[in-house]
Amino acid sequence: MLYLTSAVLGAALCCFAFLGLRARWVDGPVDDYVTARNSQTASTLGLSFLASGMGAWILFAPPEIGAFVGPLALAGYALGSALPFIVLGLYGPKIRRALPEGRSIAEFAEACYGPGVRRWVTLVSVGYMACFLAAELTAIGAITALLSDVPPALVIIGVALTTLVYTAVGGLRASLATDRWQAWLLLALLLAVGSVTLWRLPTMPSEATLPSIPVTSALSVALTLVIAVTAANLFHQGYWQRVWAARDDQSLGRGAWLGGGMTVVVVMLIGGLGMLATMSGVPLGEPPMPFFALLTKAPAWLTLPALVLAVTLVASSVDTLQNGIASLVVSRSEQRGVSITAARWVTIALMIPVVVIALQGLSVLRLFLIADLLCAAIVVPVLLGLWQRMTPFAAIAGGVAGLLGAIIPGWFGQGSLIAGVVAASFPGSIPTLGPFVGAIVASTLVSVLLASMSKNNKQ
Template sequence: MENQSYFLDKNLALLLIVSISLLFTLIGIVYSKKHQSLKNYLTAGRNVEAFSLTTSLVASALGAWILFGPASAATWGGIGSVIGYSLGTAFPMLALIFLGSKIRKIFPRGKTLTEFIYSKFGKKLFKLILILTIFYMFIFLCAEITAVSLLVNYISGTPLWLTSILVIITTLIYTLYGGLRASILTDNLQFFIVLILLFISAYFINNTNSYFVSFDIIKNNSSHLLSNKYIPNYTAGLTFFIAVAATNLFHQGNWQRVFAAKNNEVLKKSLLFSFIIIIPIVFFMGVIGILAISIDSKVNPDLAFFSILLKDRTEFLSVLIIILAISLTISTVDTLVNAISSIIVVDGKKVYSNPNQKNYLQLSKVFVVIISIVAFIISSKGFSILYLFLLADLLCCAAVFTVFYAFYQKKFKESNAVTSILLGLFLGLLIFPDPNFSRSILVGTLLPFDLFPQIVSSSLLFWSFLLATLGPVIVIMSYDSFKR
């Protein structure tokens, strides 16, 4: 490994990481000094305007994962996965136009989705969704830190632990100090940095490697990825849409911004613009994956985007990618950190038996530091957390219909909600593939493969998400029909 040639000098990479991280830390701290209150920490004073809210929503949604996920999925899931990823990432913005406005009307002083669930349903469902939400955001945090650490290591050979600890510490400093106010301000800056760098990337891909972007090379080498007869185009597309859309509806960072909007008009406008902006960005990153696999069938799917952009080993583009990746990561990590902290501050008292004896703001910061240490350990080892990410997605899929359908029902029993979610989880977990994606509890373990058609045994992930999502729908619809 010592003789391996990298795209960028390690010292320059470290200088970039430290400079970018400290810049956002300094900006966040200086700005937050004028806004030191719990109200600003949790909801930014509930007076965020459309421009700031839009840029914050987009920057928070587009983490370092967009440099890996869409392109990687496209190398085997084709154009269907690209469409599914794009719509799945953007769809929550559209859904929140209706869900967010309704909750703001019912619960005008709200701060979290979980406190609304507690007031409407009760403690059992509240605890289930609270655990689900924190688990999902923790996995998301690990994924972001791992992704950027692996990328910087790939480009410059910088040790994983070094990138990880620099990003985590600097982000924690300004986010735990300034809260949502600081997160939104830095998101505003990161939005423009990311947008400019993505345009530069697109320009270089189109001009430096103009033959790469020709669809002829896709038709000649990977036509199946565009074919309407290629089954993964449908199964992968639906899987990614369901998984990504469902999980983001439980993202406390999104709900914080719903409650932070100055009014419903600002909220609707910001969410609509965010929806429109997110789709082409994720779609572009996905199409790059199809181009990469068409050019080189042996390309590492996770590095598909970089295999094209760094083909000529340009130092300028290597610098650009590190700036892009660090900015994307920090914008997402500060959102996750503040989101997890806000849940503990607001909902912690509903869990403890002596709620008035604790300082929940202090407790939330200690809790965030602890899970950040765990995230550091995971990311510094370079573990693949895709499997855990998919498991977290499955949990959200089992809960999504029940929770949000109930928003529009005047009478909805908590016991029915918990039962439907648990049934969805049970059905999904029966088909959910093992870490090798070769078998599941039901298919290939309890029952032999021969009993199942190939479309089931070869698409376990798809069917697990479908059953986890539709199971609760069937239970609730059946109950409603019986009640009538």
């Protein structure tokens, strides 16, 4: 069975590499390598948004939220997962008109505020995507250990190397080409694995009820997830690349709504399996993993497709993240003398510590929450860049105020500055609403107030 599983996973990765290399960028300009400018239809973008946004996290987080918090918080999580696409679909046409030759969120920040804010945004974006990469590779290692006898390190390194090969050679076009196939494959595998898993559920007890917590608590969790996921994913450079890859504004809008709609459905369905698991009394394990609890003692013909599903999910998000990091490096390369080769080597170099972290099998949820909070503190000042009255000072002050605002709830609630800082670092890896609300409110108020006081409008 070990050899069969290894062969199937190897074949899946080879297929992804073939599809990516077949669509490779050949002797084109840097611009085409990082944006595939004005070339993608709405359907391609919709499938790409779905595939690039769906990582192995959907097999862990939505089922756990559904099992322990209930449908209200799960709906918030689904909305938060889809909202970044919708924001870019609505806001993207304005960005395209304001920056027709743009390539990244960093260039957008520079066009609005100057090089200082650009460097800050680049640092936040690369840091967030590196955390995302580590989380995805860690997840596939954990899933491999749960569902097979294949060494987890072999799969982690295999996914990292395979995706690096076709993204380094093919650029964004390679990622988009694999996304189309990966999206259809993951939908088919989700349907197949989910259907069989439902069929294998034990008889539902007559007293079974939907898992739930008090409405106020559920709303708090839902709002926290909406803010955290939306703010962080708006610094996902892979999504910003697709703003300029769209054939036109209409393709971008329709593609964003299509990707967002499919994302909501997928997250709700996979989270629903978590609710059914806890309602049926299935032991959820320690730590609890409702989706994989449903696969306990499952036959090989079911665990193997589930493992292929996990590899597909990870590969589709990892290649987007790798290409997004490369695009930040080569942004404005003609003016700065940065070559595509240099961008490739920087991406490879960044993957080394990411893979090392993933091989440790650590939990990165707390790192994710901290990265999400950092993004939440500066997302509003960055997106206000198209407002005529916004200034670099207002944006930077707003970002600093957002960071301070994140610690105020814990500071006031526990009467200590240190307690506020600790609360904003999410001890116990528990998402709490206070730091996110403080960050969003403080950054917005300070940015808008200082911009309103400015006497100079942008030209």
